[in-house]
Amino acid sequence: MSGTLARARRKAREEARRAALRLLRAINARRARRAPAPDTATVRILLQHAYGMGGTIRTVLNLAGHLARERDVEIVSVVRTAKEPFFPIPPGVRVSFLDDRTGRRGPLARLLSRLPSVLVPRQENIHRAVSLRTDLLMVRFLRSMRSGVLISTRPGFNLITALFAPPGVITVGQEHVALDMHAPEVVRLIKRRYGRLDAFVTLTQTDLEHYRRALKAPPGRLLRIPNAVTALAGDISELDEKVVIAIGRMVHAKGFDLLVKAWKPVSEAHPDWVLRLYGRGRPEAERRLRARIEDAGLSDTMLLMGSSPEIGVELARSSVYVVSSRYEGFGMTILEAMSKGVPVVSFDCPHGPGEVIVHGHNGLLVPGRKPAALAEALNRLIEDRELRRELGANAVLTASGYGLDTIGARWDALLAELGDGRPVGDGHQLFDQL
Structure with a gap:
């Protein structure tokens, strides 16, 4: 009896999932007919924690600062756990937060925060740092977008972006680790969904080759752009200190x-x-x-x-x-x-x-x-x-x-290509594979 009940529950969940996807596909198709021309003057960057410390945060801030020279740039931080940023926010860059955990939250927010994420794979490193509440906030943010560029910065966010970003939004995924460092379950989802992104960027040539072999249906543009190094305080070392x-x-x-x-x-x-x-x-x-x-x-x-x-x-x-x-x-x-x-x-x-x-x-x-x-x-x-x-x-x-000018120019070129009369996806290909 228990096995029959479990199968019935799985069948019901699958039917509900398919129904939700059919509805989302229909909404996307309708949006596509009204989608504006591609807009690369507005860039949003989806980042785990803009006020934290770490290499990904520092390099994303560097990129945001460069793009903000000629564009409207906003970093959308999925969570906030610190009152002040560890790294300075570049001039012209705005920061917003989806799940602000630094203040008081209502009972519903607390309840949802205790439930695990269903959109970020359990094997993804940040799974424990997100929740059902962050799932809902990310989906609401994505579905609120009408145009512009969205750059997502880790596999969990790339997968969610590929699934929920609406037509009219140019989507760019980034890899800050490497394909062969991800769990098999995450790699399977990557292979199925990354083809829906408009572009995907790796940091190294080796990783680029791995993605070329792995993605049977690659994004519109698959390329390598390494991180940029910015000028740091301090002189050139004399190399005399022990x-x-x-x-x-x-x-x-x-x-x-x-x-x-x-x-x-x-x-x-x-x-x-x-x-x-x-x-x-x-x-x-x-x-x-x-x-x-x-x-x-x-x-x-x-x-x-x-x-x-x-x-x-x-x-x-x-x-x-x-x-x-x-x-x-x-x-x-x-x-x-x-x-x-x-x-x-x-x-x-x-x-x-x-x-x-x-x-x-x-x-x-x-x-x-x-x-x-x-x-x-x-x-x-x-x-x-x-x-x-x-x-x-x-x-x-x-x-x-x-240098930032050199690497930044490669991002400028990518965005120019993506915005150069590129037809905006109509959403019909979105659910070919899940």
Whole structure:
């Protein structure tokens, strides 16, 4: 009996889903007949948390600032958990919030916030950070749009945008990690829905090739545009300070547990050098990392510095930048270090470091997840001041090719193409596959 009841419930849910999709398709078809001409003068960027800290937030703010030079730009933050932004908001950029969690909320909002999201896949990293309330707020926002460009910045938002953005809105998805880092369930949805986006942008050439192979029905435009590096406070490093620096959130992907293992032999060989780690994490993650450092006897030479809004100044006071990541979407901090003339030692992890670092030219690459190899490369740079200077000088030249004007021009060109008489989708293709 229970099996029969379960099957009946699944059938009822499927019928309700199909009915809702038929209704949405009909609404989209009606909207398409009234859709205005493509508008690229108005850009909205869907971001998880505009007031938080992290590489994606920083690079999205950089992009928004560039686009705001000639366009009306608004960052739509799905959630708000801080009163003030960690990074400064660029001039001309507005920020709005869908789910503001900094104030009091009514009983219905509290109830919906306790229920899990049904639109963001359970296997997506942000699933626990969103809820049924954020689902409803995102859908309401999307359906309220009539024209303009919408740039979404992570798989969960790309999937929702592909499904609910109405005709008349130009949709651009971004990938800030990599296709092969996503769970199989998320990849299946990506393959089925990303073809509905007008454009999709990866950060690396490797990831672009992966998407080309995976998407049997690709978006209208599938291309690579790397992140841009902006001018940071602080001078070019003299590379004389006995300081190695690492930057990142305290999460598994950043591999700081591997960095502890790598730093121990370096510290034993060079006890007058220190490793300063800038970043934050959940309290339990910070406690675990601090305990690892203490257990390794590195409390005096591996220092947890917390977060810093002026990371350029800290980079200017260092002589080596180290990356211990298990994987990177691009590695924005690598370019930031290079912009200060700081040579980089990095695991050759998927996918970003190897596309920026040329081994022996502007940094050193070592096999991924090999702390002993990372330690050997660090010792090499610590002991060879002239090599540091040579790699650092080349690093500055590398970073100059990723300036905001250069990268921003590629976004300008993409938006120009999307707005150049492009026929607006009529919504009929929207539900071919779910």
